[in-house]
Amino acid sequence: MFIRSVERDTSLDAFRAEVRDFCERELPPEVRRKQALGQHLERHEYDAWLKRLGTKGWITGKWPKEHGGLGWSPAQTLAFNEELGRAGAPAVVPFGVNMAGPVIYTFGTEEQKRTYLPGIIKNDTWWCQGYSEPGAGSDLAALKTKAVRDGDHYVVNGQKIWTSLAHWADWMFCLVRTDDSGKKQEGISFLLIDMKTPGITVRPIIAITMSHHLNEVFFDDVRVPVENLIGQEGKGWTYAKFLLANERVGNVEISRLEHALDALRRLLAETREGGQPLAEDPLWRRKVAEHEVNLATVKALMADQLAATSEEGGAPTLMGAAALKLRGTELQQALHQSVMDVLGRYGQIYQTDALHGGWNGELIGPEDTTGLVYEHLYRRAATIYGGSSEVQKNIIAKGALGL
Numbered sequence: 001m002f003i004r005s006v007e008r009d010t011s012l013d014a015f016r017a018e019v020r021d022f023c024e025r026e027l028p029p030e031v032r033r034k035q036a037l038g039q040h041l042e043r044h045e046y047d048a049w050l051k052r053l054g055t056k057g058w059i060t061g062k063w064p065k066e067h068g069g070l071g072w073s074p075a076q077t078l079a080f081n082e083e084l085g086r087a088g089a090p091a092v093v094p095f096g097v098n099m100a101g102p103v104i105y106t107f108g109t110e111e112q113k114r115t116y117l118p119g120i121i122k123n124d125t126w127w128c129q130g131y132s133e134p135g136a137g138s139d140l141a142a143l144k145t146k147a148v149r150d151g152d153h154y155v156v157n158g159q160k161i162w163t164s165l166a167h168w169a170d171w172m173f174c175l176v177r178t179d180d181s182g183k184k185q186e187g188i189s190f191l192l193i194d195m196k197t198p199g200i201t202v203r204p205i206i207a208i209t210m211s212h213h214l215n216e217v218f219f220d221d222v223r224v225p226v227e228n229l230i231g232q233e234g235k236g237w238t239y240a241k242f243l244l245a246n247e248r249v250g251n252v253e254i255s256r257l258e259h260a261l262d263a264l265r266r267l268l269a270e271t272r273e274g275g276q277p278l279a280e281d282p283l284w285r286r287k288v289a290e291h292e293v294n295l296a297t298v299k300a301l302m303a304d305q306l307a308a309t310s311e312e313g314g315a316p317t318l319m320g321a322a323a324l325k326l327r328g329t330e331l332q333q334a335l336h337q338s339v340m341d342v343l344g345r346y347g348q349i350y351q352t353d354a355l356h357g358g359w360n361g362e363l364i365g366p367e368d369t370t371g372l373v374y375e376h377l378y379r380r381a382a383t384i385y386g387g388s389s390e391v392q393k394n395i396i397a398k399g400a401l402g403l
Contacts, residue, residue, distance in 0.1 A: 012079045019058075019080055023087035026052045030357070035088045038371010040211065040355050043126070043168045049090055050123040059092055060101065060121050062306065067105040067113070068121045074306035078254060078299060085255030086262070095127040095165070096120035098250035100173045102315070103190070103243050107231040116171075116192070128166040129247075130174030130193070130217065131240070133159060138388050140175070141184045141237065145219065147176035147191060149226070154178070154191065156199075156222040162385070166202045166215040169195050175240055178233050190236035192228040199223070209377045210352045244387060245321040249305050251386045252328030256375075257295055260335040263372060264288065267342045270366070278342060291335055298328045319399035322392040329382035330389070336376040347373060 028048050034041055053059050062077045063069020072080070084091060101120045104112055119125030136143040145158025156176055166172070172193045179187030193200075199222040205214040231239055265288065268279040278284050301324040305316040316324075340347040346365030353359050354370040363369065383389040397403040 012075055015076060016079050016083055019083040020087060022056065023083065023089050027087065027089050031090065032088060034357055035090060036368065038355070038368050038374055039357055041090060046090060046093060047123060050092065053092070054122045057121070059123055060097055062309070063097075063101065063105070063121075067101075068117055074303045077306050078303060081254040082258055085258030088259065089255075091253055091255045093126070093165070094247070094250040095129055095169070095173075096123075096125065098246050099129060099243050100127045100171070100192075102246050103173065103230060103239055104192075106242065106315070107190075107239055111227070112192075112230070119170075125171060126165065126169045128163050128169035128172045128195070128217075130160045130163065130172045132162045134161055137162075138391055140240070141188065143175055143177060143188065145174070145176050147178050147189060147224070149178070150223075152226050153223045154226060154229075156191070156193070156219045156224055158219050160217040160219075162205070163202075163215045163217050164213055166195070166217050167204065167212070171195060172217070173230075173243075175236055178236075185237040187234055188236035188240065189233050190230040190239045191224050192230065193222065193224050197222050197224065207378075208380065209374050210350070211355065211374070241318065242315050245316040245318055246309075247386050248321040248325035248392075249302065249309075249316050251325050251382065252298060252302060253332075254299065254302060257298065257328070257331060257335065260332070260339065260375065261288075261291055261295060263368070264291070264335060264339050264342065267339065267366070271342055284342075287338060291331070291338065294327070294331045294334070298324065298331055301327060319396055322387075322395040322399075325386060326389055326392040326396070329379075332379045332382045336372070336379050339372050340376050343369060343372065347376070349373075350377075 028045070031041060031045050031049050034045070050059060057070050058080065060068060061070040061072045061080060065071040097120060101117060104116050108116070116125070131140060133143050133145060145156065145160065147154040147156045154176070158176070160174070172195055174191045174193050175188055176191055177187050178189040181187065199220045201218040201220070203216045203218070204212045205216060206212060207214050265279070268284055268288070269277050271278045273281070301320070305320050305324055308317050308320060309315060343365065346369050349364050349369070350373045351361070351364065351370045353361060354363060355374060
């Protein structure tokens with residue numbers, strides 16, 4: 001695995017300036033305010049921003065031009081994500097852009113590409129991921145949601161869990177079992193399911209953050225047209241692994257890492273101990289330097305995988321994506337733990353009502369404390385979703401060491 005240099009590319013200065021100017025001009029004021037405070041956005045607020053990005057083609061800028069993207073270089077994609085983070089703008093929601101879209105344009109039919117890709121490019125369609133089940137998480141191939149062929153439809157029965165944003169989604173990309181006669185990986189198929197189909201029930205899961213972004217999804221005799229099958233029946237495990245590599249790259253969220261590091265620097269400058277800012281404390285200066293070095297490493301791994309996406313037929317490498325996900329999510333947790341350490345006693349107070357717009361209560365601590373505590377709690381799951389750190393280490397061990 002070759003790690004590419006991430007030295008600043010001055011040829012991108014004009015592009016960076018364009019993104020900064022666009023964010024300054026087009027980011028809706030209420031969305032900007034909520035982002036600064038770490039408050040939750042509603043779907044219509046995401047839409048207000050993402051549709052504006054869509055007018056520039058930037059939602060899917062990294063996609064190949066032949067599929068409606070702009071064919072950005074890895075450096076452009078990194079620069080775009082960095083500038084979003086520095087502007088305090090919401091990141092692009094990943095389920096369509098990073099997951100469903102690449103599977104559809106790589107393995108789908110021409111009709112499927114015409115049907116589904118434009119909605120992702122323009123942010124007219126929201127997607128969710130139907131992978132995990134109560135008995136199939138890290139051992140994903142143990143999934144039991146069943147799809148039985150009935151004429152020109154599949155009849156789907158089963159349950160998915162930990163389904164992010166299913167309550168907002170228009171469509172789900174879903175792994176189902178179409179054959180249980182052989183090895184568990186061989187009987188899996190990949191379906192696209194309209195979330196308005198009769199028989200689908202979405203129930204909320206309240207996470208450790210005391211907020212609702214996760215869901216259970218139940219399928220009771222849900223009829224899905226056979227034309228919604230991606231690729232071949234029984235080959236879904238191949239498409240699932242392709243998607244997981246893309247997902248793991250997206251899990252790292254460079255813009256959020258930049259935002260967390262900026263928050264840490266600001267808190268260190270504002271917090272005084274012994275008459276001087278913590279930013280001047282040698283131990284904290286060393287800690288910040290460690291985070292900066294680790295972020296540079298993650299960016300190098302990211303550049304490597306973004307390049308592999310174009311070099312190797314549209315997908316990151318399985319081992320490279322695992323290494324990036326491992327380092328990137330561990331850095332997310334380390335950064336947010338540092339933020340909590342600086343907040344001290346304020347980090348022990350979680351005013352969940354302050355996460356919602358329109359709340360006028362008295363804040364305790366810095367005005368974005370609640371949002372920072374939320375991020376700390378949310379990122380506790382970062383080393384689990386998309387494949388746990390233990391799974392990533394196994395992939396690296398097999399790929400690099402042949403174990």
